[in-house]
Amino acid sequence: MKRRDLGTSPCPIDRSLSEVGDTWTLQILRDAMHGVTRFTDFNKRIGLASNILSARLQKLVAVGIFEIQDSALGNSHEYVLTEKGRDFHAVLSALRQWGQRHLFEDDEQMTRAIDARTGQPPRHISLIAEDGRELTPEDMLLVRSRAADPIEAAVPVDTPRRHKA
Numbered sequence: 001m002k003r004r005d006l007g008t009s010p011c012p013i014d015r016s017l018s019e020v021g022d023t024w025t026l027q028i029l030r031d032a033m034h035g036v037t038r039f040t041d042f043n044k045r046i047g048l049a050s051n052i053l054s055a056r057l058q059k060l061v062a063v064g065i066f067e068i069q070d071s072a073l074g075n076s077h078e079y080v081l082t083e084k085g086r087d088f089h090a091v092l093s094a095l096r097q098w099g100q101r102h103l104f105e106d107d108e109q110m111t112r113a114i115d116a117r118t119g120q121p122p123r124h125i126s127l128i129a130e131d132g133r134e135l136t137p138e139d140m141l142l143v144r145s146r147a148a149d150p151i152e153a154a155v156p157v158d159t160p161r162r163h164k165a
Contacts, residue, residue, distance in 0.1 A: 010144060019063045020088065024048055024056050026095075029065070033089055037078035038071065060085070094125045 006018035020026060027046050036042055043053055057079055060066045065085035068077050096113060104110050114121050127135040141162070143154035156162060 016091075019059075019065070022056075024052060025060065026092070028053075028056055028060065029085070029088055030092055032066070032079065032081050032085065033092060037080055038076060039079070040076075042079075090125065093122065097125055 006014040006021075009015055009018075020029065024046065027048075028042055031042060031045050036045060039053065039057065042048070042057070043050060046053070048056075057066065061068060061079070064082055065088070066079040067082050069080050071078050093113065100110060100112065112121060127140075129135050129139070133139070138161075142157040142159055143151070144157050145151070145154035
């Protein structure tokens with residue numbers, strides 16, 4: 001079965017997955033968030049075949065998540081996160097927190113991210129409404145509009161949840 005192109009979907013999750021939706025890409029981005037910039041270092045840390053790593057890095061450059069800069073060592077180049085790439089930090093942090101919460105037994109070793117300044121773990125990431133409430137999936141409604149339009153111009157999307165209302 002041929003996979004459909006998610007890059008033109010009206011769903012932001014689909015479009016995000018079209019750019020970063022595979023295991024290797026997420027591991028590359030995880031390591032980049034922690035300072036890895038060189039091909040050989042990504043290769044050592046992830047253990048990915050060079051041709052696959054090269055293809056993933058090229059795609060991340062093509063979609064504007066990385067930019068290539070000359071290495072300070074002068075003998076190669078580095079993959080440096082752009083603003084778009086750095087914005088992915090919260091997504092990876094949410095994924096890390098979900099994994100910490102649901103995928104480890106109490107006696108298992110895991111890596112944890114902490115605030116470098118305080119040594120404390122960050123607060124749990126959550127969606128907060130304008131009025132301060134923490135939003136659950138049941139609180140959310142899908143609407144459709146052009147990206148540049150004000151939210152007031154949006155039209156509700158027909159979903160199973162909407163049918164129950």
